[in-house]
Amino acid sequence: MPWRQTSDGITVALRVTPRGGRDAIDGIETLSDGRQVLKVRVRAIADGGEANRAVTELLAKAIGVTKKAVRITSGTTSRLKQVAIDGDASALDQALRGLTADHKPTGKS
Template sequence: MRLFVRLTPKSSVERIDGWDQDEKGRRFLKVRVRAAPIEGRANEALIAFLAKSLKLPKSRLSLVVGDTARLKQIEIDGLDESELTGLLP
C-alpha cells in the first residue's frame, strides 16, 4: 500500500501529529522527525520512525516519491489500509 506523509524535519521531538487532507482531498499522515533535511537524513529518520511505529522491519518500507519534497509517498509491503489505520492514530 502507499502512504502519503507530510514530513516536518528538525523537530524537537519525533511524533505523529495525526491525519489531514490536502487541497486535492488526499489523506496524509503528519510526521515530525529530529533529523535535518541534509543528504537524505530526514527521509531515513522517517522510514526508521514509521517502521518502529508500525512494528515492521525497515526493509518493508521505501520512499517512492518526494525525496526533496515535504509531501512523500511511502510504499509499505504486506500491509493494507485497515491494518494501517489500526496501528496509527
C-alpha cells in the same frame, strides 16, 4: 484515509516536518486540495537524506515492520512523500488506523 492497499502491502501519503523537535506521527491532515496525508515529524534535518531515513525508521517502528519493508517511492526532496510499506495489507491498515485513532483529521490553516 491517506493510505491505500496494494498487492505488496500499503502506500501512504505523508507530509513530513524535518527538525520537528521530536519523532512522532501527528495524525491525518486534509490539504487545501482535499487530499489527506499522514503528518509525520522528525528531529533529523533535511540534509543528505537524514530526514528520509528518520521517517522510514519511525514508520517501521510504529507499524511493527522491518526498516527494509518501508521505502520512499516519491517526494524524496519534498515535504509531501509517498511511502510503500511491504507486508500484509490488512494488518498494515489496522496498524495505521490504530496509530491515527486518537487524532482527528485537521484542515490546513
